[in-house]
Every structure is written in structure tokens, then in C-alpha cells.
Amino acid sequence: MFVSSNTLEIRFYWAGKETQAVPNKSVYGPLISAISVESDSPPGRISTGAIVGIVVATTIIMILVFGILWWKGCFGKKNSLARELESLGLQTGLFTLRQIKAATNNFDVSNKIGEGGFGPVYKGCLPNGTLIAVKQLSSKSKQGNREFLYEIGMISALQNPYLVKLYGFCEEGDQLLLIYEYLENNSLARALFGPEEHQIKLDWSTRQKICVGIAxxxxxxxxxxxxxxxxxxxxxxxxxxxxxxxxxxxxxGLAKLDEEDNTHISTRIAGT
Structure with missing residues (x-):
């Protein structure tokens, strides 16, 4: 038996009287009662191997957690629009460009569902299965960040069954995006005047329902x-x-906040 860096303790006990008598010579001397090993290391100390294993495992877990949070955009640096929205007390979702590109397959032309004064609109799908409509501010649009901020603020402040719901926005680099709920039947214009395969036959009761809803x-x-x-x-x-x-x-985008003298009258030309 080899013992290193430890103390080997062997304990004996007296088993009775010994005898040298003949012809029944026997040994009734001390017998081993227990064997124990006593370490020279301080009590409760963890071995170096165990410490290394714990550190490596913890590091891997932290990297995975931070990687997932980064992928979800939780560590994106707050931009000017985000700070301005917070200062206005507006609660709306902030998406990363990476998330929107993944949802729209990098703004693939096959996902384009419309074109407006604001810019093109793309259909997308978030990782949780939610369908979205992404409105992309075109570079030739005269609408800047300030107007973009107002649009976000106004829509996020409005909650009504007859208004399109805003999920959030994205502002990265030269990209300004609004993320809306996706409406399956597109616009009323396409249902009435679009290509024949997209037109919807609307009976008079449905037309009345649409008109009343707009009102x-x-x-x-x-x-x-x-x-x-x-x-x-x-x-x-x-x-x-x-x-x-x-x-x-x-x-x-062309809505006007009705604050001046509580009037609806405006002589400024806007829209179509």
C-alpha cells in the first residue's frame, strides 16, 4: 500500500490472551479494528480539478446566455429615437434590423405586399409565428426622423379595433421601419380595384360594415x-x-395632432 501527501491511520484492539501452549498453539493478540486516511489538506478544500471544471462550465453557460440575449437584440445600444420615445412616456417595441431581415428574408421581393408614400411594405414572420407587415421608409421620402418619431408616438398611443395595431419600430443606420400587425386581405383598394385574382366580391351588407367601421x-x-x-x-x-x-x-404619417385651438380646420395641403 502506498500513501502520499496523506496520513494513514491503522487502529488495533486487544482480542484476548495469547498462548504458546502445545499442541494448540494460537495467537489471540491485537487485531485491526479500523483503517482511516487523514488528509494533510485543510478541511473543506475543493480540488484544483473541480475548480477548473466549475469555472469552465460557468463560462460556457454565460456565453450561451449572453449570445441568446444578443441575438434577440437585448444589448442593442439605445438610439436617439428610443430615448426620445422613453422621454415621451411611450411604450412600443424596439426591433433590431437583424430580426426584421430574418423575418422578411432580407426584404425579399416575394414578400413585398405593397408600396405607399412612406415606402415599400413587406410581409414577415417573427420566430414566435406572429405575422407582421414591415413598412420601410424609402430614401427618397421627405419624412425624416422627427416625423417618424411622431408617427410612432401617435400610433402607439391609439388603441381601437378599427385602427391598425403597431407592434414597434426599428432604426439602425439609414433604415427606418415600422412594424405593424399583418392584415390577411390587404387593402380595400386591392379588394375593389386590384388584379382580378385579388379582388373580393363584397355584398352590400359587407360594404356597409366596412363604411361604418371606417367612420x-x-x-x-x-x-x-x-x-x-x-x-x-x-x-x-x-x-x-x-x-x-x-x-x-x-x-x-400625415396625421396632424389636433392641439391648436381645438379645431379640425387646416389649410395645409396633405395626402392625395
């Missing part, structure tokens, strides 16, 4: 919301239809 959405914007807005660009392309052909008003 209720405008009534909410003009009179019922906490902050009153005038849309000023209502047309068939700015009315979207959901699965049940219920209308939702979209495109608030």
Missing part, C-alpha cells in the same frame, strides 16, 4: 381618443381588411 375609426381619432388626431388622407389604399373583412385604418 367609427375616424370618430375615435377625431373625438374619442385622449389625444385627438385628424388623419387627412383617408382613401381605399389606407384602409386594410382583416380575415373577417373588418376595416382598419392605417398610415398615420
Amino acid at each position: 367609427r375609426g375616424l370618430a375615435y381619432l377625431h373625438e374619442e381618443s385622449r389625444l385627438k388626431f385628424v388623419h387627412r388622407d383617408i382613401k381605399a389604399t389606407n384602409v386594410l381588411l382583416d380575415t373577417n373583412l373588418d376595416p382598419k385604418i392605417s398610415d398615420f
Whole structure:
């Protein structure tokens, strides 16, 4: 038996009287009762191998966690728009360009579902399966960051069944994007005047429902919301239809905050 860097302790006990008698010679001397090994190391000390293993495992776990959070955009540096939104007390989602590119397959032309004054609109799908409509600010658009901020602020402040829901926005580099809910039946204009394969036969009761829905959405914007807005660009392309052909008003880029003398009168030319 070899023992190194430790103390080997062997304990004996007396088993009875020994005898040298003949012919029954026997040994009744001391017998081993226990064997124990006593370490020279301080009590409770963890071996170097165990420490190395714990450190390596912890490091790997931290890298994985930070990698997942980075991929989700949790460590994106807050940009000027995000800070301005917080200062206004507006709660809206902040998406990364990486997330939007993944959702729209890098803005693939096959996912393009429309083109407006703001820019092209793309269909996308988030990792959780949620379908989205991404409105991309075109480089030739005159709408800048300030107007973009107002649009985000206005839409996020409005909650009504007849208004398109805003999920959030993205501002990275020269990209300005709005992320809306996706409406399956596109715009009222396409349903009425689009290519034949996209047209929807609307009976009079459905047409009445759409008209009343638009009126209720405008009534909410003009009179019922906490902050009153005038849309000023209502047309068939700015009315979207959901699965049940219920209308939702979209495109608030030209909306005007109704604060001046509480009046709806405006002589400024806007829209179509």
C-alpha cells in the first residue's frame, strides 16, 4: 500500500490472551479494528480539478446566455429615437434590423405586399409565428426622423379595433421601419380595384360594415381618443381588411395632432 501527501491511520484492539501452549498453539493478540486516511489538506478544500471544471462550465453557460440575449437584440445600444420615445412616456417595441431581415428574408421581393408614400411594405414572420407587415421608409421620402418619431408616438398611443395595431419600430443606420400587425386581405383598394385574382366580391351588407367601421375609426381619432388626431388622407389604399373583412385604418404619417385651438380646420395641403 502506498500513501502520499496523506496520513494513514491503522487502529488495533486487544482480542484476548495469547498462548504458546502445545499442541494448540494460537495467537489471540491485537487485531485491526479500523483503517482511516487523514488528509494533510485543510478541511473543506475543493480540488484544483473541480475548480477548473466549475469555472469552465460557468463560462460556457454565460456565453450561451449572453449570445441568446444578443441575438434577440437585448444589448442593442439605445438610439436617439428610443430615448426620445422613453422621454415621451411611450411604450412600443424596439426591433433590431437583424430580426426584421430574418423575418422578411432580407426584404425579399416575394414578400413585398405593397408600396405607399412612406415606402415599400413587406410581409414577415417573427420566430414566435406572429405575422407582421414591415413598412420601410424609402430614401427618397421627405419624412425624416422627427416625423417618424411622431408617427410612432401617435400610433402607439391609439388603441381601437378599427385602427391598425403597431407592434414597434426599428432604426439602425439609414433604415427606418415600422412594424405593424399583418392584415390577411390587404387593402380595400386591392379588394375593389386590384388584379382580378385579388379582388373580393363584397355584398352590400359587407360594404356597409366596412363604411361604418371606417367612420367609427375616424370618430375615435377625431373625438374619442385622449389625444385627438385628424388623419387627412383617408382613401381605399389606407384602409386594410382583416380575415373577417373588418376595416382598419392605417398610415398615420400625415396625421396632424389636433392641439391648436381645438379645431379640425387646416389649410395645409396633405395626402392625395
